[in-house]
Amino acid sequence: MTSLLTRWLLALMVATATLVGLPSPALAASYTPPSNPILFVHGWNSSASTWNTMISRFRADGWPSSHLRAFSYNTSQSNATTAQTVSQEVDKLLAATGATRVDIVTHSMGGLSSRYYLKNLAGSGKVDRWVSLGGPNHGTSSANTCVSTACLEMRVGSTFLATLNSGDETPGAFVYGTWRSRCDGVINPVDSTILSGASNTQTACVFHTSLQNDATIYGQVRDFVNP
Known part of the structure; x- marks a missing residue:
């Protein structure tokens, strides 16, 4: 009984x-606390608070708070400039946790600065897995309506994207994963997120700003960074 x-x-x-x-x-x-802490990189016109729901879910699944770091940055500046901040945040997280590698989870434009970091600035062995939720990896027409440096870089055919995507789209000894939704509404075309050499997942009908809060996507991301 x-x-x-x-x-x-x-x-x-x-x-x-x-x-x-x-x-x-x-x-x-x-699930038990993973060996790799996680750095979260938000997108354009956003802030670290956009990760609150996902971070709370990681904590509920056993990740210690010290292993979950989100930060805010100036989303108007060049993604190359933000990549320098990503580099600093990775080093801070490694120093704070004593870990040897981190995983990076990104939303939207956050994927571009972090990809620039992986391609041009990442120290050997500092990063294990990288996640892009609705990233404009090959540009989006939505960026045609804004004029900041970051927006110009997100436009289809921009010099920044041409350089970032030249050669190997997933360089280095990192594991890349992307998630895209046909109902995104912001990344146009939706398939812009797909990267050659990455694990590319199409989600159910989820709007762009809900990609970080969807429970199913969270479970997939959790399992991807903690295989």
Whole structure:
């Protein structure tokens, strides 16, 4: 009778967690704090707070707060300039945790500065896995309506993107993963996110600003960075 009641309570907890979009106890119990801390890089006209939901889910699944770092930056400046900040944040996270490598999870334009970092600035062995959620890796027509340096770099055919994508689109000893949605609404064309040499995933119908908060995408990203 007691074991039956225990199973019933666990089933109820799992169902409740699913309804509110949180990790279920069964899933959380199977994960332990990973060896790699995670750096989160937000997109254009955004801030570190856009990662609050995803970070809370990682914590619920066993990641210590010290291993989850998000930061804000000036989204008008060149992505090459932001890449310098990404480099500094990686080093800070490594120093704070004593880890040897980090994983980088990005949304939208955050994928460009971090890719520039991986291609041109990343120290050997500092990064293990990289994630792009709705990244304008080959440009987006949405950037035609704004005129900051970063927006010019996000336009289809920009010099910045041509240089970034020249040769190997996924250089170095890093594992690359991208996620895109047909309902994105901001990255046009949607297939702009796809990178040759990456694990490219098409999601269900999820709007651009919801990619970081979708529970299914979270689970996929979690499993990608913690295989």
